Amino acid sequence: MSAVVVVGNGIAAHRLVDRLHHHGHRGTVTVLGAEPVAAYNRVLLPSVLDGTLPARALALPGPPDGTVVRLGTRVTGIDRERRLAHASDGTSHPYDHLVLATGARPRIPAVPGLLTEAGRLADGVTPLRTVADCRRVTGGQVAVVGAGVLGVETALALRRGGTRVTLVHPRPYPMNRQLDATAGAILARGLRDHGIRLEPSRQAVAYAPGTLTLDRGQAIGTDSVVVCAGVRPDARIARAAGLAVGTGVVVDDTLTTDDPHIHAIGDCAEEHGTVPGLATTAWDQAERLAATLCGGRARPRASVPVTRLKAPGLDVAAFGPPGPAADVEETVTLQDPARGRYARLELRDQRLVGAVLVGYPQAIAALGALGDQGLPVPTDRLAFLLGAPAERHGPVEMPDDAVLCHCNNVTKRTLADSWRRGARDAAALAAATHATTGCGSCAGAVRDLCAALHAAEPRPEPAVAEAVR
Structure with a gap:
């Protein structure tokens, strides 16, 4: 005990x-x-x-x-x-x-005005770490400081809600820790297409209620400032x-x-x-x-870490730790700027060690499955990126502890157990486990798993009626 x-x-x-x-x-x-x-x-x-x-x-x-x-x-x-x-x-x-x-x-940048003299957040300023923080974001104009993953997701969420958003970032392109310059440029264009005013390579230098001042003296009118400058x-x-x-x-x-x-x-x-x-x-x-x-022992999972942008309409993911992977034997790059698509795969022994993908949702989902299972990437790299089916990377073949929904960390076992308890379709599984309620990229895998469980369910023997004359 x-x-x-x-x-x-x-x-x-x-x-x-x-x-x-x-x-x-x-x-x-x-x-x-x-x-x-x-x-x-x-x-x-x-x-x-x-x-x-x-x-x-x-x-x-x-x-x-x-x-x-x-x-x-x-x-x-x-x-x-x-x-x-x-x-x-x-x-x-x-x-x-x-x-x-x-x-x-949350890390609060040393920008005059963001904190009071007592070290508290000034009126109209909030990070985004708790439910209470969400209630502090008010008004029709909001400035988001920091365009990492959370900053981009926050800006897109506010824009979907009808808010006018300015996204300020000190680096040349958003999500610079996860993406390379080509992928970052495509994401920046996508953000602008969604109606977000993007201010890259700019620093916030002062805040007063109603105004965020950037370097070179540019003033941005804002009702709230959401600080997403890291943790x-x-x-x-x-x-x-x-x-x-x-x-x-x-x-x-x-x-x-x-x-x-x-x-x-x-x-x-x-x-x-x-x-x-x-x-x-x-x-x-x-x-x-x-x-x-509890007296046992468990080894770290060998899966490739995944950073995925949770935003409808923008399929962006990075696999592996930030920066170029070590001991890469093969690099596959595919650029399609006219359609806003880009992919870079880094492989060793045919297996994924790092990747950046923009605009390839099927490949993102498939790479996540392959990385979880440690399986090789199909030899026809182009067909794989373009969404051609590959062997042995669907949800049915995954181990029970494989994560299908990365936004909510829902495993295949959790989904299967919920299905057996009565959540027999994707909507019911979403209610029971929250799978598919983040970026939605796992929706296809959840539907496939439902279909497989239905197909594998034992069917009752048909009743044999004896005719009585």
């Missing part, structure tokens, strides 16, 4: 609690969440901005029976010697294992407790800090010198740590 205390109530913490139950954890599990609301999927916050989803639709399933969840409870300190987590409500929680899943904090791991609790902290909370292969009773997962954790910041990585870490705490 062991007591596990989880600090944080985001998707990493939620997944950990679920997997502890799955692996048969014996003991207590207590979750201390700083937000006053139950766990939800913050990846879908842009869908709240455009009205596609109500805030309540982001809620994650409730925790397993017996889990104690204390909402609105912030951890104020850790007594490592006595193994106690002290909380803001005056309570203290003993632990055998403490798991830090504190996520990340930093929230390692404040770990640092105060004397744990090793680099960019994030430093952990080893078992997700354990330099204190054997304290672990870290998700956006706050630094593993092998990196903080991936991907939901799929957080889920993998939660699975591995749950298995370890």
